[in-house]
Amino acid sequence: MPSDENHDRLSLVWFKRDLRVSDHLPLHEAAQHGPAVGLYIYEPTVHRADEHDPSHLIFVNQCLEELRHELRTRGSELILAYGDAVEVLARLRRSLGFVRLYSHEETGLGATFERDKKVLAWCRSAGIAWREFQQHGVNRPTQSRDGWASRWRRHMNQPTIDTPTIIQGLSLDPETVGGLLSPGELRIGVSTKTHAQAGGSIAARKTLDTFLTERGEHYQQAMSSPVQGWDACSRISPYLAYGSISMREAYQTTCRRQDALPKGRTPWRGSLASFQKRLRWHCHFIQKLEDEPALESQNLCSAYDGMREQDRSRWGPSESERFDAWAAGRTGYPLVDACMRCLHTTGWINFRMRAMLVSFACYQLWLHWKPVAQHLARQFLDFEPGIHYPQCQMQAGVTGINTVRIYSPIKQAKDQDPGGIFIRQWVPELTDVPSEHIAQPEAMPAMTQQMCGCVIGVDYPEPIVDHKTAYQEAREKVYRVKGRAETRQLAQRVYQKHGSRRKPMQRRHQQRSRRST
Numbered sequence: 001m002p003s004d005e006n007h008d009r010l011s012l013v014w015f016k017r018d019l020r021v022s023d024h025l026p027l028h029e030a031a032q033h034g035p036a037v038g039l040y041i042y043e044p045t046v047h048r049a050d051e052h053d054p055s056h057l058i059f060v061n062q063c064l065e066e067l068r069h070e071l072r073t074r075g076s077e078l079i080l081a082y083g084d085a086v087e088v089l090a091r092l093r094r095s096l097g098f099v100r101l102y103s104h105e106e107t108g109l110g111a112t113f114e115r116d117k118k119v120l121a122w123c124r125s126a127g128i129a130w131r132e133f134q135q136h137g138v139n140r141p142t143q144s145r146d147g148w149a150s151r152w153r154r155h156m157n158q159p160t161i162d163t164p165t166i167i168q169g170l171s172l173d174p175e176t177v178g179g180l181l182s183p184g185e186l187r188i189g190v191s192t193k194t195h196a197q198a199g200g201s202i203a204a205r206k207t208l209d210t211f212l213t214e215r216g217e218h219y220q221q222a223m224s225s226p227v228q229g230w231d232a233c234s235r236i237s238p239y240l241a242y243g244s245i246s247m248r249e250a251y252q253t254t255c256r257r258q259d260a261l262p263k264g265r266t267p268w269r270g271s272l273a274s275f276q277k278r279l280r281w282h283c284h285f286i287q288k289l290e291d292e293p294a295l296e297s298q299n300l301c302s303a304y305d306g307m308r309e310q311d312r313s314r315w316g317p318s319e320s321e322r323f324d325a326w327a328a329g330r331t332g333y334p335l336v337d338a339c340m341r342c343l344h345t346t347g348w349i350n351f352r353m354r355a356m357l358v359s360f361a362c363y364q365l366w367l368h369w370k371p372v373a374q375h376l377a378r379q380f381l382d383f384e385p386g387i388h389y390p391q392c393q394m395q396a397g398v399t400g401i402n403t404v405r406i407y408s409p410i411k412q413a414k415d416q417d418p419g420g421i422f423i424r425q426w427v428p429e430l431t432d433v434p435s436e437h438i439a440q441p442e443a444m445p446a447m448t449q450q451m452c453g454c455v456i457g458v459d460y461p462e463p464i465v466d467h468k469t470a471y472q473e474a475r476e477k478v479y480r481v482k483g484r485a486e487t488r489q490l491a492q493r494v495y496q497k498h499g500s501r502r503k504p505m506q507r508r509h510q511q512r513s514r515r516s517t
Contacts, residue, residue: 009033009034009035009099010034010035010036010037010096010097010098010099010100010170011030011033011034011035011036011037011098011099011100011101011102012030012036012037012038012039012079012089012092012096012098012100012101012102013026013027013030013036013037013038013039013102013103014026014039014040014041014101014102014103015038015039015040015067015078015103016040016103016104016106016108016112016243017104017106017108017135017241017242017243018103018104018135018243018246019040019060019063019064019067019199019201019242019243019244020063020067020201020204020243020244020245020246021067021070021071021074021163021164021201022160022161022163022201022245022246022249023160023161023163023246023248023249024104024161024163024246025104025133025161026102026103026104026131026132026133027102027163027164027167028161028162028163028164029102029131029133030100030102030167031164031166031167031168033100034168035168035169035170036076036102036167036168036169037071037076037077037078037079037096037169037170037172038067038068038071038076038077038078038079039078039079039081039088039092040064040067040078040079040080040081041081041082041083041085041088042080042081042082042083042181042186043083043084043085043115044083044084045084045111045112045115046109046111046112047186047188048188049109049111050374050377050378051109051374051377051378051383051385051388052188052377052378053191053193053377053378053379053383054183054188054189054190054191055191055192055193055196055347055381056381056383057181057182057183057186057188058183058191058193058196058199059196059197059198059199059238059242059381060199060242061180061181061182061199062198062199062200063199063200063201063242063244064078064080064180065180065200066199066200066201066202067201068080070201071167071169074164074165074166074167075166075167075168075169076167076168076169077169077170077172077177078177079092079172079176079177079178080177080178080179080180080181081178082178082181082186085115085118085119086115086118086119086122089101089119089122089123089128090122090126092176093126093128095176096170096176098128099127099128099129100128100129100130100131101119101123101128101129101130101131102130102131102133103130103131103132103133104132104133104134104135104243105132105133105134105135105138105140106135107138107286107287107289107290107385107386108385108386109296109385110293110296110297113293134155135243135246135247136247136282136283136286137151137152137155137156137247137280137283137287138283138286138287138290138386139151139287139290140290142290142291145496145497145498145499145500148284148287149280152280152283152284153280155248156247156248156251156252156279157252158248160246160248160249160252192344192345193344193345193346193347193381194345195345195346196346196347196348196381197235197238197347197348197381199238199239199242199244200244201239201244201245203239203244204236204239204244204245205245207234207235207236207239208234208236208239208245208250208253211233211234211235211236212253212254212257212272213257215231215232216232216234216268216271216272216275217232217267217268217271218232218267218271219232219233219234219271219272219274219275220267220270220271220274221267223274223350223351223352224350224351224352224416225350225416225417226335226338226339226342226349226350226352226353226416226417226422227416227417227421227422229350229352230350233350234275235348236250237348237382237384238347238348238381238382240282240382240384241382241383241384247279247282247283250279251276251279254272254275254276254279255276257272258272258273258276282384282387284500285386285387285390285391286384286386286387287386287498288300288386288390288498289385289386289389289390290386291497291498292497292498295389295390295393296385296389297370299393299398299399300390300393300398300399300400300401300494300498301398301399301400301401301487301490301491301494302490303400303481303484303486303487303490303491304397304398304400304481304487307398307477307478307481308362308366308367308368309368317464317465319366319367321464322365322366322367322464322465323361323365323367323371323372325461325464326340326357326360326361326365326367326372326464327340327375328340329341329344329426329427330461331360331365331461331463331464332442332456332460332461332462332463332464333360333409333410333413333463333464333467334409334413334420334423334427334430334438334439334441335353335356335409335412335413335416335417335422335423335439336356336357336360336409337426337427338417338422338423338425338426338427339353339354339356339357339426340357340379341426341427342422342425342426343376343379343380344379345426346381347379347380347381347382348380348381348382352412352416353412353416354376354380354391355391355395355405355407356407356409356412357376358372358373358376358391358392358395358396359395359396359405359406359407360407360409362395362396362397363396363397363406363470363471363474363475363478364406364409364465364467364470364471364474365464365465365470366470366473366474369392369393369395369396369398372392372396373388373389373392376388376392397478397482399491399494399498400482400487400490400491400494400495401491401494401495401498401499404475404478404479404482406471406474406475408467408471409467410439410440410467413438413439414439417438418435419435419438420433420435420438420439423438424438427460429454429459429460430454430460432452432453432454433452433454434448434452441454441456441460442456442462442463444456
């Protein structure tokens with residue numbers, strides 16, 4: 001181990017999904033205790049996970065490039081290393097002799113959870129002091145859901161952490177510092193997302209600013225439309241997912257903008273209030289995975305175990321054919337196909353369309369939510385495990401505590417894209433289809449199909465399933481399980497652990513008792 005005094009006092013700041021220098025408590029604390037350098041690890045278990053896509057790595061690299069620049073301007077450095085986290089840390093321990101490790105807590109996939117447990121064991125055996133700090137509004141250790149929203153607000157209203165202006169660094173050789181690794185170098189394929197958002201804190205703040213001052217005025221009304229939502233939604237979700245901007249900074253910036261609004265009712269006031277709720281929901285859902293990591297692979301309510309696995313016999317195409325058609329955007333349902341193709345190219349669609357994609361796959365196509373969730377994770381540039389898996393289970397109807405919502409892709413097309421603007425953009429086969437038929441092109445008379453150059457079954461697929469039949473069949477199966485006494489008991493336990501509530505469970509029961517008497 002090097003005997004240099006700086007090395008003997010060195011701290012490492014391990015960046016994971018917190019790729020920024022602002023409002024970053026681990027970096028701030030490390031900078032107060034002598035020399036400090038940053039570390040990012042390209043981990044095979046992360047970029048080879050079923051949920052990972054090359055677009056995620058491209059976005060991360062853009063964040064890392066900016067992060068390295070920010071650290072260097074302050075006198076420090078960002079080490080970029082490849083390999084298993086424990087092996088990388090052990091190697092740096094031997095070469096640099098660091099004594100402290102700082103990082104944010106991470107609520108991620110099972111692989112990163114197991115990784116953190118191994119890192120903790122290694123730190124203890126190596127005599128390394130590892131300090132983890134809360135990120136977002138997610139509580140660790142687990143606390144009761146009673147009062148969770150109040151704790152969230154208290155955390156969000158705390159002052160943001162000062163960004164260090166000077167960080168004492170070290171002189172490191174180029175081999176130790178390392179460089180960015182591309183998808184090609186890591187052999188993880190080529191990204192299809194040619195029009196994805198760019199990463200970095202500068203882009204994050206610019207995106208938030210344009211939302212709060214220009215684009216977001218009609219957010220509350222426009223968020224459900226794939227056409228209007230493209231601009232009216234905040235679009236900061238990828239930056240929150242990879243920590244280019246902290247949740248606290250986003251929340252407080254929104255509050256300041258809301259406080260500056262003129263008095264009286266305006267579209268801005270309602271839209272910003274709605275946006276603030278969704279910032280809280282962001283952490284609310286991550287808390288679910290923090291409290292129950294098994295959500296990644298197991299039904300939240302065990303009463304639904306086997307519901308889809310044991311019932312694979314249904315009319316129509318096979319399970320693999322249904323999945324492949326859905327994943328490729330070739331289902332014969334224009335809005336479903338447009339959303340999926342949009343994701344392939346951009347990595348983003350609005351929330352209602354995401355819910356519709358999961359609903360259609362899990363009800364009309366009767367697919368299990370797990371492969372559906374994994375495929376969508378690869379499509380979403382803003383993939384956040386703690387939001388993604390609880391949401392997919394909620395839309396698939398296996399939580400026991402949420403309303404069963406089976407979206408009609410035909411109704412959604414008529415309601416959210418009545419002119420077919422979004423559909424025509426992403427499904428060019430339907431470009432010349434009259435607007436009155438854009439939601440159900442298979443209903444066009446044969447002569448109309450010939451005239452608009454879109455023969456169903458030739459130029460564009462026939463619907464892979466009949467919506468009415470599939471809807472009714474799925475509804476009956478789900479409600480058959482939902483209506484059981486055992487399901488209600490298990491659902492109550494789920495609610496006690498994960499339910500969103502402002503009042504403690506005991507007070508709620510007391511109020512109900514008073515009303516019943």
